[in-house]
Amino acid sequence: MRLTSEQAPGPAAISAAGLGVLLGGVPIVRDVDLAITQGEAVAILGNNGSGKTTLMRALLGLVPHRGEVELFGTRLEDFRDWNKLGYVPQRSGILVQQATAREVVASGRLGHRRAFWPESAADKQAIADALAAVDLTERARHRFVRLSGGQQQRVLIARALASGAQLMLWDEPLAGVDHVTQQLLADVARRLIADGVTVVMVLHELGPFAEVIDRTIFVQDGRVVPHTPDPSHHHGGHEISELAANRPRPHQTGLEAL
């Protein structure tokens, strides 16, 4: 039985049925059914090479897929409401030479901007707020490539925040990030979840996110598998039930999995 089948009905942020991805003829994601309700905080866990990053990329339409994916009830092929998404890819993929942190964050705002038009006051405010949310206002005019790994990760999170997204998809936000930054990112996630934003994260281990995550989806060999008890994913379990109990939420399912 899949964890996702326990999900109570509610307005779905993401749903997938029979989702598969072939890369170079090799099946990377196989026959995945999942449903993530709006306002939920879900971690996709799995080992290296399990297909969890490819699964996230398929949900965003970044790799060709088989099966059905819907975002906010609209088929991915017809989905145009891109401002609702806040994607944070793995840090290594970004190619900037001299761009400042602010310029990188500003590109997250482009869904709101008209071509050939300068930034509006609302754009400037959103960019400044996003930088402040990750505590990088001081570094706005520094070159992105000169920042530390943790600071770069915070810039990418701020870029996703700048659009005012309703659905956050973060791919390995903790990779190569120190303890202090991990706590800061967990605080950002907590505020988003409190505001009703759906948060989906690909993670190696829950770490500081344990207390904000409602539910975990475990990926192994490209398939979603029932969660196997693993002590490394259990710490912080007490806080989860406490935090979730304090939040108005129609569904408490999935917590059993933790």
Place this chain on the structure above:
Amino acid sequence: MDWLALEFMQRALLAAVITGVTAPAIGTYIVQRRLSLLGDGLGHLAVAGVGLAMLTGAAPLPLAIAVCVIGAVGIELLRESGRAHGDVGLAIIFYGGLAGGLLLAAFAGQGAGALAGYLFGSLLTVGAADLWAIAVLGAVVLLVAIGLMPQLFAVSADEPFARTIGLPTRWLNILVVALAAITVTVSMRTVGLLLVSALMVVPVATGTQLATGFRAGLFVSMGLGATAAVSGTIGSYYLNTAPGALIVVIAILLFAASWPVSRLLQGRPDRPIEVGSPDDEPLPEQVTEDHPHVHGPGCEHVAVEHAGHIDYVHDGHRHAAHGDHYDEH
């Protein structure tokens, strides 16, 4: 200054300024995408267009632009589909273009000599009609390169992310290579097809050295490109050389000169390097009593921001003033 009265010199200078400004503007995106040698290949392709024009007796500029843009878009589509993985495929297209152009010119009875004016630039060949075409096309390239800066930056920096915010990444990529093809072709009278690529890359590298920020780098490199193009054009009049060679040499000299300048800029005390985290426990300090040099902004030592104060690197240690002595970190 007698050359200013010469009509062909006026035209050549105008054409040079346009090339000098547009080539780095579009080159910024090409360099960002790590396609620095694309302009060189497109220059080779444009030779086929010039050869075709010689054979058919048509005007060289429109035909060269058509061949070059079609080739550039085809290359981009191949790259996107993953079929041009290695650069071998690109090399075959590019050298096919160069060889084809030389052959076509030979069939037209013109030989390689007639192509030299396009390969290396030729001041005398810029006619009034050419100048109009160059000005209009240059304006289009600039309008897009500056007007769509945020979108083009987003696509060249992080294409998957750009797709998730709904940008038409495929069209923007095609737009960049098509504009690069136009820029290369338009520059064949001033810098020449074989050297225009340098003007798309070298001022961009210099701008990256000197400016902080993508936008600032773009404008600085445009200014540097214009400087090299104008001074190279004037210099070539006096030295009686092909303008392209001198323009590129000047651009490279500007790049070389930017190294010490950028060192000065980066050594500014308001931008210290940050190490460690403010929350780190302070390390046990080693105290130095005897230190005659007083560190401060502008002294020759590298400034490092550390736990709320600034250290200065000195003989392999980091020094921080602490009361009447220096702490070693």
